[in-house]
Amino acid sequence: MENLKIWIRKNGSTAVLTVLFIIILVNKDAKAWLMRQVASTGILNSGISDSKKAQGSSKQASYAGFMLKNEDGNIIDTSALQNKVVFINFWASWCPPCRAEFPSVQKLYDQYKNNPDMVFLTVNLDDNTALGKSYLKEKGFTVPFLVPAGEIPDVLYSGSLPTTVVLDRKGALRLHHTGLADYSKDSFYTQIDELLKQKP
Template identity: 70%
Template sequence: MEYLKKWIRNNGATAILVVLFIVLLINTDARAWLMRQIASTGILNSSISEPKEKEGGPSSARYADLIVRNEEGAVLSTSALKGKVVFINFWASWCPPCRAEFPSIQEFYNRYSNHPQMVFLTVNLDENPVLGKNYIKEKGFTIPFLTSAGNIPREYFNGSLPTTVVLDKKGEIRLHHSGLADYSKDSFYFQIDALLKQKP
């Protein structure tokens, strides 16, 4: 017993770090919390870019069509959303970075969901959609629960979770970000406001 006390005195910090590491390894929400703290710094965020045509030539992504289905079974496609700014987020309930950024997406949704020219397509990619529905319900999120209703264009999603895409009113991809980000920053809202003010 004396040996154990001595070891803890000499190696207390190491023991605490090992315990924290084990908790992070086992608990998805703990990993999501840590990632959320990192994302809140903004260092992982991406910015809205200029349209591709300004860089030379039209964008092949402009006419890529994503088709999704809501919980009631209604189908919606991005091609029908011209004239609106579209925020697309691909996520899964088992994905710690997705869980980490979801509170910021909920905050963004709360702020803009009533704007007539803003659309949110939060596309769940769980193999079993019930897991995604349960996660949203458990956390009290009100973000739309959508699933893919066809092939997802590679211009939008290449397999990394989470992936976020923002389309302008012409259907042009203005942001494509793979990985964790914080979408509750004023700097991001400023960019979204600029897109909303543009003419289709």
Template identity: 45%
Template structure:
């Protein structure tokens, strides 16, 4: 049995320590959210893990009437060599268009899936990957691709892009069929390397 001296030596935990133990999860969440808000890399990492769950798999919905009504799709763009082209010159090809920027965490999160899709079809003459960089300084976009060891080509829009195609939200992805008709229009990050989406791209390529 403890005597009075022994009892007096056992001090109760401080209020601060009790508060931390009681609210440990809430404190952790506040710190985690703070890191996500401050660090784009941390945010893109978290989003990339969400993509891996399969919840954000992209899909071309044939019943999407809003997409089917989009007719103003053509715009000009510039390649790395400064050559100017127009999307109208890509008729006869499926065109995968992605608007992105190096500072955009959702763009960073989905880019590995786009790279995977690109590598699967890059030698197919019936599909064209048009990744439009929206950085104010193109060097930033180029540096990001080099840092991440991404081989997908980079382009810049060289004129007004129709608002129906791109309203300024990043990332935005559009898929055109061989006739220039919009078959997918998606704002926000997604996984473009799923088996289902790859199959849908193959079906578009095989359409006559």
């Protein structure tokens, strides 16, 4: 017993760090918290591209007709969202980076949900949609719960979670970001405001 006390005194910080590391490895929320701290620095963020660099009409045509289904079973056709700024986020409840960025997605949604020129398409990709719904309810998130109602165009999503896309009022692809980011920064709100000011 005395040897254990001596070992703990000599290696206490190592033991604590090992326990914390194990917790982060096995607990999704702990992983998400750590990733959120990194994301809050802004170093992982991607900005909205200049309109001159926006994707051409062929790219726009390639995601026209992307269909989603809401909780009521109603179909949403993204090609009907012309003249609006569209924020699309592909996520899953089992994905720690998705969990890490979701509070910032919720803050962005809260900021713009009453703006008639802004649309949020938060697309759940859980194999079991009940898990995604349960996650939103458990965390108190109120973003729209949507699932694909057909093929997802490659130009929007190529298999990495999370993936975030922003379309401008002309339907041009202005942001395509794979991986964790913080969408609750004032600098991002400013970029969204600029897109909202542009004429369709």
